[in-house]
Amino acid sequence: MSLFKRAMVAWLALTLGGWLSGCGTPAAPQPPSLNLADPVTDLAGTRAGDEVTLTWTVPKRNTDKTVIKGNVTARVCRREGYAACKPVAEEAVAPGKPASYTDHLPNVLASGEPRPVNYFVELLNKKDRSSGLSNPVAILAGAAPRAVAGLKAEVRKPGVVISWTPDGEKAPVRLLRTLLTPPPAKQPQGPLAPSPEPVNQSLMVETSAEQGRALDETARVNETYEYRAQRVARIDVNGQTLELAGEISAPVTVDVKDVFPPSVPNGLAAVASMGQDGKTPSIDLNWQPNTEADLAGYIVYRREGDGAWQRISPVTPAIEPAFHDQHVLIGHTYQYVVSAVSKAGHESDRSAVAQETVPQP
Numbered sequence: 001m002s003l004f005k006r007a008m009v010a011w012l013a014l015t016l017g018g019w020l021s022g023c024g025t026p027a028a029p030q031p032p033s034l035n036l037a038d039p040v041t042d043l044a045g046t047r048a049g050d051e052v053t054l055t056w057t058v059p060k061r062n063t064d065k066t067v068i069k070g071n072v073t074a075r076v077c078r079r080e081g082y083a084a085c086k087p088v089a090e091e092a093v094a095p096g097k098p099a100s101y102t103d104h105l106p107n108v109l110a111s112g113e114p115r116p117v118n119y120f121v122e123l124l125n126k127k128d129r130s131s132g133l134s135n136p137v138a139i140l141a142g143a144a145p146r147a148v149a150g151l152k153a154e155v156r157k158p159g160v161v162i163s164w165t166p167d168g169e170k171a172p173v174r175l176l177r178t179l180l181t182p183p184p185a186k187q188p189q190g191p192l193a194p195s196p197e198p199v200n201q202s203l204m205v206e207t208s209a210e211q212g213r214a215l216d217e218t219a220r221v222n223e224t225y226e227y228r229a230q231r232v233a234r235i236d237v238n239g240q241t242l243e244l245a246g247e248i249s250a251p252v253t254v255d256v257k258d259v260f261p262p263s264v265p266n267g268l269a270a271v272a273s274m275g276q277d278g279k280t281p282s283i284d285l286n287w288q289p290n291t292e293a294d295l296a297g298y299i300v301y302r303r304e305g306d307g308a309w310q311r312i313s314p315v316t317p318a319i320e321p322a323f324h325d326q327h328v329l330i331g332h333t334y335q336y337v338v339s340a341v342s343k344a345g346h347e348s349d350r351s352a353v354a355q356e357t358v359p360q361p
Helices: 003-023
Strands: 044-048 051-057 072-079 086-093 098-104 115-124 130-133 137-141 152-156 159-163 173-179 200-205 213-216 223-237 240-245 252-256 269-273 282-286 295-303 322-325 333-342 354-357
Touching: 044 137, 044 240, 051 115, 072 098, 086 098, 115 223, 137 223, 137 240, 152 252, 159 223, 173 213, 200 213, 269 354, 282 333, 295 322, 322 333
Parallel strands: none
Antiparallel strands: 044 051, 051 098, 072 086, 072 115, 115 130, 115 137, 152 159, 159 213, 173 200, 173 223, 223 240, 223 252, 269 282, 282 322, 295 333, 333 354
């Protein structure tokens, strides 16, 4: 074989060997899957009485971004101060589903002054390997405030007066109000229509809680409400306000009806005059205006001597705090009183008497 042919054979052998070796080379080795669920990131918790309820969502994928098959184990732990997180429970949970756990506080954590305790959840695979602790959720340990006793509700003109038995407890009181009146079949429309009232509202009583009294000025007329109450201890931890709520009281129900008349008008004054022609007598009345939102107007009464009071204003109550009486006689003395009327038709007591004599021209 010539030198040229031997060179060609060698070249072909090298080329084919490279192709064959390239086709048979395995890929780079991959790390083994740990099969760990993603960590929980939405842990939340609340305390009621001596029980702490935790809720979270179980991730549906693992750290390899593949769907988790079968249940995983959730380990719940709590940490006081800088101590290690102490496991309190383990439960099987389903991937991609909401999960919850209720922890009954031991006596040492259900007594004493309010103080923060942090809860965590970690998910374990079948080999008990942890995906790491979840976000912390802080609750207040310690003795819950005393329950509110003797709750009462009474309608007054300014609103609904809520009262309870004062017992020296200084913690604020949260009033839980529920609207019991069914909504109307047809809601009012238009820019002046009142906004729909929420069914449930929470009203915090701060300054008057120790006296056992509060005023709900937001209650609406012709509605029925249920009130319950609970004391709430609060402390600030790292810029976050934590609450420790006491037991919720038994409910009380109240019907808010408009049965209260407006305030009695004040400052009634009467001034006689003979008109521009000097021959037509009249008496002008004026008084301080009432400020009630449900005021419909005023009623004016007059009498002479010891006679009976006679209404001299129109059937429709006067809107302005003034009245012009032109049915008077020269030389006669008249007495006047004024009352205020609400839109529901409730009339106030009558004002102080104003007296005036029509002079001779």
